[in-house]
C-alpha cells in the first residue's frame with residue numbers, strides 16, 4: 574500500500590519538529606515537505622503532499638490553511654487562535670473544495686481531550702467552575718486554546734442545564750485578578766519556566782471541590798493525536814473541530 578504523503582508547516586518549531594520526527598517514524602506515512610517561515614508553500618505542491626500538519630502561529634495559520642485548501646491538501650491544524658469568525662471562514666472556503674478535510678484540534682493529547690470532556694460533564698453539578706492553565710513562558714497566546722475551548726464547553730453545558738450564575742461577591746479587583754472571562758467562565762493563565770502545558774479545572778459546591786488536572790510533560794504527548802488526525806482527515810471531508818470527534822467522545 575502506498576504511503577500517505579505528509580508535509581509539516583512550522584517544521585522547526587517546538588511541536589513542529591516533534592511532528593516531523595513522528596511522521597518520519599510512522600511506517601504508513603512519508604514526510605515529503607518540512608516548511609518553516611522562510612520556505613515557499615509551493616514546496617508542498619511540488620512534493621505532492623496529500624496532508625499538511627499546520628503548527629505555526631495564530632497570525633500565520635489562516636494564510637497557510639488557505640493555500641492548502643486552494644490546492645486540495647487536507648489539513649491537520651494544531652495552531653491556536655480560533656474564533657467563531659475564523660471557523661466560519663474555513664467552512665466557507667471548504668464549501669468550494671468538497672472532499673477536502675480539515676481537522677482543527679485545540680489539543681492533540683488524549684488526557685487534555687478527556688479533561689475537556691470530564692469538565693463538560695461535571696460543570697452543571699457544581700455552583701462554581703474556574704480554569705487555570707499553566708504553560709512555558711515562550712507561549713505567544715493567552716489564554717491557551719485548550720483553556721478557551723474548555724471554558725466554552727463548560728459554559729455551553731451550564732447553559733443547557735439552566736445553571737444559576739456562579740457566586741462571586743468581588744466588589745473591587747486589580748485588572749486581571751479574576752482572570753479572563755470566556756463565556757462567563759474565569760480563566761487564569763500562568764507562564765512559568767520549567768512548565769510545558771498544564772491545566773486545572775476547579776469545580777466547587779457547598780462543602781466540596783473537585784479538581785480535574787492534566788499535565789503534558791513532553792511534546793510527545795501530542796503525537797498520537799496528530800498521527801490519528803493525519804490518517805483520518807483524508808476520509809473526513811469538511812471541518813472537524815476537536816479531536817474528540819475522531820475518538821467517539823463527542
Ligand SMILES: NC(=O)C1=CN([C@@H]2O[C@H](COP(=O)(O)OP(=O)(O)OC[C@H]3O[C@@H](n4cnc5c(N)ncnc54)[C@H](OP(=O)(O)O)[C@@H]3O)[C@@H](O)[C@H]2O)C=CC1
Nearest residue numbers: 583585586587588609610629633651652653678679680681
Ligand atoms: N493543538 C495542540 O495540541 C498543540 C498546539 N500548539 C500550538 O502550536 C503552535 C506552535 O507552537 P510552538 O511549536 O510551541 O511554537 P514555536 O514558536 O516553537 O513554533 C512555531 C513555528 O512556526 C514557524 N512559523 C511562523 N510563521 C510561519 C509561517 N508563516 N509559515 C511557516 N512557519 C511559520 C516559526 O518559525 P520561526 O521560528 O522562523 O518564527 C516556528 O518555527 C501554537 O499556536 C501552539 O499553541 C502547541 C502544542 C500542542
Ligand SMILES: O=C(O)C1=N[C@H](C(=O)O)C[C@H](O)C1
Nearest residue numbers: 653679680712717718719770
Ligand atoms: O503553546 C503550547 O505549548 C500549547 N498550545 C496549545 C494551547 O494553546 O492550548 C495546546 C497545549 O496547551 C500546548
